[in-house]
Amino acid sequence: MLKLFANTGTISVAVALVLEEIGADYELCLIDFAANEQRSQAYLEVNPKGRVPALVAAGGILTETAAILEYIAPHLLPKDAFECAKHREISYYLAATMHINHAHKLRGYRWADLETSYDDMRAKVPQTMAESCAYVEDVIIGPYIFGAQFTPADAHLFAITQWLAGDGVAIQSYPKLAQLQRLVAARPSVARMAEKGLL
Numbered sequence: 672m673l674k675l676f677a678n679t680g681t682i683s684v685a686v687a688l689v690l691e692e693i694g695a696d697y698e699l700c701l702i703d704f705a706a707n708e709q710r711s712q713a714y715l716e717v718n719p720k721g722r723v724p725a726l727v728a729a730g731g732i733l734t735e736t737a738a739i740l741e742y743i744a745p746h747l748l749p750k751d752a753f754e755c756a757k758h759r760e761i762s763y764y765l766a767a768t769m770h771i772n773h774a775h776k777l778r779g780y781r782w783a784d785l786e787t788s789y790d791d792m793r794a795k796v797p798q799t800m801a802e803s804c805a806y807v808e809d810v811i812i813g814p815y816i817f818g819a820q821f822t823p824a825d826a827h828l829f830a831i832t833q834w835l836a837g838d839g840v841a842i843q844s845y846p847k848l849a850q851l852q853r854l855v856a857a858r859p860s861v862a863r864m865a866e867k868g869l870l
Contacts, residue, residue: 673697673743674727676717678704679869682736682770683724685830687869689744689823691860699867737762740823747822754817758824761810765827769807772799773834797839804835804845811847814854821858829855 675690675697677683690697702708702723709721718725718734726733726743733739740762741748749755774781776796779789807828812818815825832852835842842849855861864870 674700676700676702676714676723676725676727677869678702678709678723680833681723682766682827682830684833684864684869685736685823685826686724686726686739686743687864687867688826688829688855688858688860689740689747691863692747692821692826692858693744695743699869701868735766736827737766737823740827744823747820749817749820749822758817758822761807761816762824762827764806765824765831769800769803769831772796772803773831773838775799776838800835800838800840801844804840804842804848808845808848811851813847814850816851821855825851825855 673690673695675683675686677687677699678701687699702714708714709723715721717727717732720734722734724734724736724739726739728742733742737759741759749758773796775792779792782792783789810816815821816828817824828848829852832842832848842852861870
């Protein structure tokens, strides 16, 4: 059985969503960030990065969202080689740019030591997240990123949209992104996640 280490409000929501989508048999282990459980020795043995998600599978442990999503749901990826590469392109953008833009609000210590630097990074978040939303808005074909087909990238983006209000971004300013968020939120997989305490 798969074991997913996750926490509410984090990008690990994307992995749980896709596990629910495919009807996977998995154990959900919620990591208590308030208790700093992600830095405990027990969890660091699972994921030395001290972050979520981490997925324990038959072959070992995976710890990066885009990689986990491809592993658990290859059948949800676009079949055409070029379109599959485009799926990776948006997934990597979400992980390496949009997620990092958001992280500057709460995790400035990863990049700087001075409190004034943290203040500057936090102040920039509404702008950089809005810029990312504008980019994604242009990428989305609609209703999902690649049209009618729900893909793991949609789950990845949905998890990020949960942060936008707190980042000072009005999702209503991006109609295709707002529609995608509504559609994913209405999927039964999201309701099952909520029942498990992950939303």
